[in-house]
Amino acid sequence: MVPHLITALSGPINELEQRVLESMPAIERWFRLEWMEHTPPFYCSVDIRNAGFKLSPVDTNLFPGGWNHLTQEMLPLAVQAAMAAIEKICPEAKNLLIIPENDTRNTFYLSNIAQLQRIFHMAGLNVRVGSIDPDVKESTRIDIPGGDTLCLxxxxxxxxxxxxxxxxxxxxxxxxxxxxxxPGILEDLHEQYLLPPLHAGWTVRRKSRHFQSYEEVAKRFGKMLGIDPWLINPMYSRCGELDLDQPQGLECLTTQVDGLLTRIRKKYKEYGINEKPFVVVKADNGSHGRGILTVRDVRDLAQLERKARGKPGVAGALQGRETIIQEGVLTNERMHEAVAEPVVYMMDRYVVGGFYRVHAERGVDENLSGPGAGYVPLAFAESTRLPQPGQKPGASAPNRFYMYGVIARVALLAASYELESTDPEAETYE
Incomplete structure (x- = not known):
């Protein structure tokens, strides 16, 4: 189940794996102390890219779908974590209501809702699914893949x-x-717990704010391990609203892309990396994988302005949006000869499972989330909690998966910092 890592530059990652394993007690204590001060998001998934010379989260999702890709063997971990999370928030909880996305035609997404319903039912709750879509006016049973039905x-x-x-x-x-x-229907609820809170949604949330928090946490984590935090941290910058209809519309984007590419080249030179740097331009709030642009040369941006005139594709998706420019991280992992990236799932503070997102038609520097993607479960069920110190780096699946879980939990901690900073009810001090 471990993908073949095709990379000539595996040294730094193997060294990082070794450092993580040797520091396991210190790492777990560090997390334990952090969770005494900060509340983890209720659940979370993190997309991770392993370039061989760098291991970084590239996206942190606070409303994760895809729970249906977790195997039966992973469910006991998820159920235990669900019990712990609910016990902290509402020990006397009896009934739980799940509110899904409004798209009821996507039966694969609804399989994810059915899996969540199964997890929380096994955690000892009465679980039902309620839609806030005004078009849903009566109870509806929907057939979903696998022969099950979901009542909405x-x-x-x-x-x-x-x-x-x-x-x-x-x-x-x-x-x-x-x-x-x-929607107003979710506001001003009394004596009910809404998880995650409204300010975790894309109305308020910004990816740049998350990665600002992640950079802060990664620096402290890197200092504890004695590593350069760049090895686990994707550099980024941001622009305000992108207006491709104006002559100066690309000025900010061009400046920021050029500056970030320069910083990446400097790091590549420092580490002797012979890859061509690239950045990823995407909307600063949720875009569901649309409107993602890979840029290797600042001159490529001139094409974006030309394409925007007809508003097709990527240019149209980015037009009028706040943008984040993120250091591109290659993925040098393979599953069945297709490009792959690990996705780690967490509930409360616990890693509960994950899978490889696999795409046979996309390259090592492209976004793998989209039509044609496949999903292969990770062996987190037996590996996350049981790494094997003393083994040669890169040789053990549990060790590699443990390292992925550590990086995912650093992103989870960053998300807790992020949510604290945007909480409208939090006290602020000048």
Whole structure:
């Protein structure tokens, strides 16, 4: 199940793996102390890229779909983590309401909701699924892959609470990232826990703010391990709203892309890396994998302006959006000869599983999330908690997966910092 790592530059990652394994007690204590001060997001998934010379998260999702890609062997970990998370928030919880995205035609997405329902049912809760889509006016049974059915019910809003007919939940689990904005029906709830909170949605959240928090956490983590934090941290910069209709519309983007490519070249030279640097330009808030542009040379941006005139494709998706420019991280992992990247799933503070996102038609420097992607489960069920110190770096699947779990938890911690900084109810001091 471990993909073949095709890279001539595996030295730094093997050294990082060795350092992580040797420092395991210190790492686990560091996380333990951090979680005493900070609350982890309720659940989270992290996309990780292993370039052989660098291992970095490239995306952190606070409303993760894809739970249906976790195997049966992973479910006990997820159920245990769900129990721990619910016990901390609402020990007396009996009823839980899941609110999905409004797209009920995507039955593969609904398989993800059915898996979440299964996990929380096994954690000891009555679980039902309620839609905030105004078009859902009555209970509807939908056939989903695998022969199961999912019952989708219209939500009912009273003055202070949200529920279903004859179903009053203490906890509401959002699996809707609020890309279209936070609907009023979810606001001003009393004595009900909304998880994640509204400010975790893309109405408020920005990727650049997350990676600002991640950079802070990575510096402290790197200092503890005695490593250059760049080895686990993708550099980034950002631009305001992109207006490709104006002559000066590309000025900020061009300046930031040029500056970031220069910084990456400097790091590549420092480490003797003979790859061509690239950056990824994408919307600073959720875009569901659309409008992602890979840039290797600042001159390539001139094409973006020309394409924008007809607003097709990437240019149209980025037009009028705040943008983040992120250091591109190659993936040198393969699964069945196709390019792959690990995705790690967490609930509360615990790694509960994951999979490889695999795409046979995309390159090592391209986004793998999109049509044609496949999913191969990772062996986290037996490996995450049981690394094997003393083995040669790169030789052990559990050791490699443990390292992925550590980096994912650094991103999880960064997300907790991020949510604290954007909490509208948090006290602020001048």
């Amino acid at each position: 019910e219209p939500v009912v809003r009273s003055k202070y609470r949200l529920g279903l007919k004859d179903f009053d939940p203490c906890t509401i689990l959002l699996n809707n990232d609020l890309s279209a904005g936070a």
